[in-house]
Amino acid sequence: MDGDALDVEFLLAAAAHEIGSLRGDRRLTPLLGSRGAALRDHLLDLIGAVEHRMTQAPPATAPHIVRRAFARSLRQSIVMLQGAHAALPWLAATRTPTVNLGSLYITEECARILVGTNVDLVVVPDPEFMYSTTSWPWSAVVNSTSGFTPSNTRRPIVLNYPLSDADRLLLHPIFAHELGHASVDEHQLVSAVETELANDPAFTAALQSKVNDMASNHWPALPPTQISGIIRARLHSWTEELLCDHLAIEAVGPSFMWSFVLFVLPLGYGEPGEAHPPTTVRIKLALDHLTRRGWRPYMARVAPDITSWIDQIAGDAAGVLEPPFDFLRDQLVSHANVLQDVAMQRSGSGALDAHRSEPQADEAADLISRLILPVGLNTPLDPRAILLGGWQHAFQEHGDTPSGLVDALDDRRLQELVGKAIEMSTVASAWKAGA
Amino acid sequence: MTALGREDLERAIDEPDLDRRLVITPLLERSQIGRGAVDLRLGTEFLLLRRTQLPGLNPGTGTEQDVDEMQERVVVPFGEELWLHPRHFVLAATLEYLRVPDDMSADVVGRSSWGRLGLIVATAVFVHPGFRGCLTLELVNEGDSPIALSPGLRIAQLAVRRLETPAPPRADEADKYLAPVRPQPSRLASERSDFDRLSALGATLRSRLG
Numbered sequence: 035m036d037g038d039a040l041d042v043e044f045l046l047a048a049a050a051h052e053i054g055s056l057r058g059d060r061r062l063t064p065l066l067g068s069r070g071a072a073l074r075d076h077l078l079d080l081i082g083a084v085e086h087r088m089t090q091a092p093p094a095t096a097p098h099i100v101r102r103a104f105a106r107s108l109r110q111s112i113v114m115l116q117g118a119h120a121a122l123p124w125l126a127a128t129r130t131p132t133v134n135l136g137s138l139y140i141t142e143e144c145a146r147i148l149v150g151t152n153v154d155l156v157v158v159p160d161p162e163f164m165y166s167t168t169s170w171p172w173s174a175v176v177n178s179t180s181g182f183t184p185s186n187t188r189r190p191i192v193l194n195y196p197l198s199d200a201d202r203l204l205l206h207p208i209f210a211h212e213l214g215h216a217s218v219d220e221h222q223l224v225s226a227v228e229t230e231l232a233n234d235p236a237f238t239a240a241l242q243s244k245v246n247d248m249a250s251n252h253w254p255a256l257p258p259t260q261i262s263g264i265i266r267a268r269l270h271s272w273t274e275e276l277l278c279d280h281l282a283i284e285a286v287g288p289s290f291m292w293s294f295v296l297f298v299l300p301l302g303y304g305e306p307g308e309a310h311p312p313t314t315v316r317i318k319l320a321l322d323h324l325t326r327r328g329w330r331p332y333m334a335r336v337a338p339d340i341t342s343w344i345d346q347i348a349g350d351a352a353g354v355l356e357p358p359f360d361f362l363r364d365q366l367v368s369h370a371n372v373l374q375d376v377a378m379q380r381s382g383s384g385a386l387d388a389h390r391s392e393p394q395a396d397e398a399a400d401l402i403s404r405l406i407l408p409v410g411l412n413t414p415l416d417p418r419a420i421l422l423g424g425w426q427h428a429f430q431e432h433g434d435t436p437s438g439l440v441d442a443l444d445d446r447r448l449q450e451l452v453g454k455a456i457e458m459s460t461v462a463s464a465w466k467a468g469a
Numbered sequence: 470m471t472a473l474g475r476e477d478l479e480r481a482i483d484e485p486d487l488d489r490r491l492v493i494t495p496l497l498e499r500s501q502i503g504r505g506a507v508d509l510r511l512g513t514e515f516l517l518l519r520r521t522q523l524p525g526l527n528p529g530t531g532t533e534q535d536v537d538e539m540q541e542r543v544v545v546p547f548g549e550e551l552w553l554h555p556r557h558f559v560l561a562a563t564l565e566y567l568r569v570p571d572d573m574s575a576d577v578v579g580r581s582s583w584g585r586l587g588l589i590v591a592t593a594v595f596v597h598p599g600f601r602g603c604l605t606l607e608l609v610n611e612g613d614s615p616i617a618l619s620p621g622l623r624i625a626q627l628a629v630r631r632l633e634t635p636a637p638p639r640a641d642e643a644d645k646y647l648a649p650v651r652p653q654p655s656r657l658a659s660e661r662s663d664f665d666r667l668s669a670l671g672a673t674l675r676s677r678l679g
Contacts, residue, residue, distance in 0.1 A: 406492050454650035461495065
């Protein structure tokens, strides 16, 4: 019976078995350096929290409801422990990186800018063809175990990428978007946007009007409070996605736009989702942000035809959307400056500056065309400018056309050269700084 | 041919005309430029031989895929080590990326300090005019004690010569090892036509007397 003595005894044994299995795995041994250390500590916190829960077993005389609650908490713990086995290969990946060191270093730099220095980044392939982020994977147990104090305070971030994209450095700016999710969570950035919107009388009036319209014409079976809740929830999700795009632009500039178009445009165009705005809307807002940040002249210079193609896609953002998606789109477009401000405030001086980066990107592109590793002739180039230089070379080599973008992804030699240059410029900068 | 001393090397490395410059990047310390050679450092990527079901390596019958299958790529970030055990062999690459101008060639040699520990840096030694890329190093531990290899260590030396007559520009498309940035496995299998011809020649010679 659920929660009786036998059940509890069985569950305690099962939990102990899972813990023993995790503790016995050599991949859980201490790591060299800090990479992966917070993830390991978080996992040890999970084990510690479950062990703490196990000591709280109620006596046989306790009311059944108490024993059943305890059994359920143990079952939740065992599910978490079993899931934690998935993290062991992640820890192994911190010993032998699965992406090239150039990608890893530039992603760590983006994490520093967008999330902060108190983070631990683990980049691992995902069997599904998708990029994703997970932070604090076991917080549900660790933070809800009363009387247990976790030792780890550094945010563990696990970035997943499609296995097939390990060598596709030109797609790795998408990591910056994924890190945006950790940034949004760490710094409550969606709340910052929502507060701004709530303070705008035009927004609150438009929301009320849309709720009334939905209640009268589209969702008559739902009460207005529920409609309002649904709209707010979708607005929340769309805001988060758009903020992540804006944060990625802050971190890596136009490289994000080109990667984004390459990866996302084949998957969808103008269709809205509950969690994601239409690609056209995302491209329009990303382009607006790049313009505000002074990147337009650079983009128009290095890839005029691709820029004009992206402009056309952005123009389709104004197309017809079914309600209430039209409301979400209209409000977020009209409050684009709020999204931009929040992203800019977060990146601060870490943002990639167009005027400073352009000459460096040109130098990198010139060196690549001479088949010289574009580390920098006199001083190490900013890794993010090297990435831009790689794109510039890709446009020259594979054409300033949409299909040229795709062809660039097959250019393994270019991506290896750019990745190695990013690795070496990071090494050279650290060396110069006396690390 | 003239061997370059320290001043000549510095001039070649600082040459303003990029097409004529001896590029060694990143050169972490100017002190790597010695009296008659430039110290090269160990890179972060390695190729290790792994056990497979293949019987062995025969460049005459095997394919490049066979070679790739027998080797495992390992990345060792800065601050970590790769232990090379006695009689073990590993392919590594230099940390530095080189571009040798058309009027220069070079030799890569091991450093005696490593040789005295038993580490042999048996590279292909000769670096052609016009070479671009990180050099692949064939490292063997001939000593009796395992040796820790850490990326960034000065592992080899590059002795550079100026040619009296510059070599003609490279036909890049035909080059097997153009601008590599990681250790390159053997591409002997790509010379299959040579092996086929030798095999045919052998068959002819074997049956000359009926």
